Amino acid sequence: MDEFSLIEAIKQKQKTYKQSSLQRGIGDDTAVFREAAGELAIAVDTFVEGVHFTEKTTDLFRLGYRALAANFSDLAAMGALPMYYLVSIVVPHRMKESKLSEIFNGMKHLADRYNADLIGGDTVSGNELVLSVTVIGQIEQGKARYRNLAEVDDIVFVTGTLGDSQAGLYILQHDLESVHRQYFINRHQLPVPRIAFASSLGSIKRLALNDISDGLGNEAYEIAEASHVSIILDDKKIPVHPGLAAFPMGLQEKWKYFGGEDFELVGTVAKKDWQTVQQAAEKLNLQVTEIGHVINKDEHAVYLKKNGNMTKLQKEGYTHLK
């Protein structure tokens, strides 16, 4: 399959566009879409073979799915609904181009749930597989969930359970058997971006949100620093899957606070709105847990309450340029 056939294979006919604002998708110098009311969110994320994934940890379908999920997770953390995505791929010379369609199929599988259209991209050859995804979403006017919106006395919460993705990666890398093997692997390979949850919180006026791509510790720090507040997390409240207990304690701790890539959301909200958050999660059958609160402290740091002690959480892990 040459590149021209690939374009023909993946490009949507105009009448199949899902977004009514789309004027022109793939097939011209740029995509064109009409502007609607509200605000637009845009983000890009890049994934490199050997750094973010290997043949051992994913197939190409799940690679595509997960790359788009990571980007949709950024949209969720801004309170945005996905509309469009663009994909750049550096294709290794050794790789059959026909394999590329599996990556696109994985992305489409996720995109279709949100009626998001693929509207452009670029494929070029190189030595290693690089996947770069740009996403565009729409936000209700004034409802962007910036990370600098946390206020003193807010409740700090997270969705889902933390550390699952790293457990799944560990299982794949070490060929481990485990009762919860498939659960953890799915959490690593097929994460669900919390779009539905974030977009169901529209009635709440002020909300700070971050998606947990780099670990709870880093994301909480980003909120604390941007909002000029400090955050106290209660170790015994951090939600984890029961199966995590089967791993060495050191790994459990690491994955919980610094693992990342669960693509859950951490947020802060006024106490008066906490019930609304809980009800929204319940409707979606999604776990949401109060894990701490926001305090006024000059350091703009994250503190961990554990066994009666209070320690400052260290920042760790890789920081993406966002």
Added chain:
Amino acid sequence: MDEFSLIEAIKQKQKTYKQSSLQRGIGDDTAVFREAAGELAIAVDTFVEGVHFTEKTTDLFRLGYRALAANFSDLAAMGALPMYYLVSIVVPHRMKESKLSEIFNGMKHLADRYNADLIGGDTVSGNELVLSVTVIGQIEQGKARYRNLAEVDDIVFVTGTLGDSQAGLYILQHDLESVHRQYFINRHQLPVPRIAFASSLGSIKRLALNDISDGLGNEAYEIAEASHVSIILDDKKIPVHPGLAAFPMGLQEKWKYFGGEDFELVGTVAKKDWQTVQQAAEKLNLQVTEIGHVINKDEHAVYLKKNGNMTKLQKEGYTHLK
């Protein structure tokens, strides 16, 4: 310089945003901008070391400049004005991260001319340098310059001269001396996207435009196929720089029709609007040349009139996924 310092170094303070619609640039999960009247154009292009450039053919400043220029050229071809750009870079392990700022400086040099803001990106490590740029521009409502808008009897025109970029690349690759050495090198390394020209044609209702990234032949074919017409090009009218005559005839021909990366524009326009096009170019001190016309022929092909003969132009060169 770690990645965090790099972000701090390149991110703009809110009060320095050039685009008034920008709500939030770098520094949160996504960038956020308010929608305005009109339509938005978006495109992405990716550049790989060893494929699109080498240390011999560019320094990092010019690499950044050229990557953004190639993207802005896509916006020009859609009649769009640049507003925003996002940058993903795969940084080779051997490369000092401080070098990265040169790439960003090169982009900023061009972006500042159009008041375009850098609003996001991603840097990750890998084995080879990969630069992926996403651009967003604004189009006056109903004035998108789609390539399917050519009509029978239209005049076909190009801006500037063709083949210069390939001549510059050849000079760099072969360490050639030439009277016009610096001219050709500049045309390769520092191309000027034809934004000002394209945006000054707003009074023309219908206009088909393509930027010449893959050679005149390919771009003319794209217009012919999308518009269901055929195009006749007159060989003796194709504008070239006088210095091109110093190169072997075979190379001249190749560069003129299939060289590409001059980032000039090829377009078709009704005869009644041709004078408007010429006047717009004259105001910008830009060369614009009538090189052929659009005919009604079932094949949807591009024909070359040369020495009294008419031959079908062969498609050649690499087709990007757009």
